[in-house]
Amino acid sequence: MHFDRSSFNSSGSSAASSASGGENMNAELKPITPQLVKALQETREKQATQDISSLISKPSSYKIDAGDVLSVVVWDHPELSNSATVPVGGYGGQGADASTSAATAPPAGFMVDHDGTIQFPYAGSIKVAGMSQDQASQVLGQKLSKYLRNPKVTLRVQSYRSKRVYVDGEVKTPGLQAINDIPMTLVEAINRAGGVLPTGDQSQVVVNRSGVNYQINLPQLVQRGVNPASIMLKDGDVVRVRSRDESKVFVSGEVVSPRALPMHNGRLTLNEALGESGGVNPLSGDGSQIYVIRRDGGNQVVYQLDGSKAGAIAMAENFELSPKDVVFVAATPLANWHRSISLILPSALSGAVGAVTPATQR
Structure with a gap:
């Protein structure tokens, strides 16, 4: 040259x-x-300096949505618990057929339908989509109060299947990460994926939301006094850690x-x-x-x-x-x-x- x-x-x-x-x-x-x-x-x-204010928000309680499986326990009424939704002895009899059926059977609990409702004995159809676990417990208790005296209801999300984010690039285990009751921050998503590999560039982290790419420089955010854990991810977000190459x-x-x-x-x-x-x-x-x-x-x-x-x-x-x-x-x-x-x-x-x-x- x-x-x-x-x-x-x-x-x-x-x-x-x-x-x-x-x-x-x-x-x-x-x-x-x-x-x-x-x-x-x-x-x-x-x-x-890219405007990432739309990514920064405070953690909020988990909102139930379609696809989640709920665990419901009505105190002093075991007949209304999750076991009532699963036949005794499984779904397919005994032997190999029983194990195969158990493996393919849906998890025990009350699944939220595509329209955001669950079917519960005595209470009927209840729309729980968009509610927190405590809110759904109160609504279910009010419905059951017509038939039971002072019902005490414990409702929890047993399987988080409605909201996900995808982590790709130079991380140890790329793939889907389910959003659960622990706030899904950018740092949490990367840590669940095993962390950034030595070949990853922490200054080249891209968050794609609704077709818009946000370039995030993690070391620069720390220098400016911005906590990366304040970046909250939503359902459908894609996080990609680019390679140093x-x-x-x-x-x-x-x-x-x-x-x-x-x-x-x-x-x-x-x-x-x-x-x-x-x-x-x-x-x-x-x-x-x-x-x-x-x-x-x-x-x-x-x-x-x-x-x-x-x-x-x-x-x-x-x-x-x-x-x-x-x-x-x-x-x-x-x-x-x-x-x-x-x-x-x-x-x-x-x-x-x-x-x-x-x-x-x-």
Whole structure:
């Protein structure tokens, strides 16, 4: 690879023509200065601040809905308990048929129908959808009071099957998570899925609700004093933890070990990228020509760092990279000249070196 600074005009911009479609792609050269670093940080903070107020709410009691199975106990009246809904001895007789039938049988209890009602002896049809467990207990007790004296009813959700969220991506056990009486926060959902894997990026957590994606940066929320546990999930939400491999930075050119580097929870500075690549090659690298190529919409923006100036290391430490950035270190003029001569006359340099080498050193 070779980076030609002469392609930029005095204003710091250039236009390159695409070989396939003939379209022009504008590129702009900007020197990295303390003022530029500060401006980029302010822009990054504005872009990272997405309105997630619709996701933040206070925990509320669980609301019964269609599909839930309720456990109802009427004190001093065992004939009205859950056992009355299951025939004695199971559903299929004895032996293998009995075990098969028991495995396929619905759970013992009162299932909430699709219209949000249950059928209870003496009380008849009761609409419990949208009620809490205590509210449903009171309604059922009022219905039974016509036939029983001071009925005491204990109603609980035995099987939570009406509300679910889906956790996907870089978690240990992705899949469906049922919403129960424990408030389903974002942290709770991720913990139930086994937590974020080492390959997961905690700064790239996406919550999809009703077709809208909310980008959530967990470390950034903590820094701002926002508790991630205040983000409440609802039925149908999809949580996806993206991989760190989706946010890589590519370091090439005259460095000791060119490589692709994953970002650390959404953050990687230019200084860190150069350090993890072994730094500028001392034999062929030009420290005054360190470039960061970034795609900004339809244009390419090229940032240049002059490492020979005072304060360059501080600027490189504060210059944050973005996913898919390319860090390129140009070669020195002498290295370019040596390579050009080696391509034109492959054996000339080795012959010249051999001619000037003393015989005692051969």
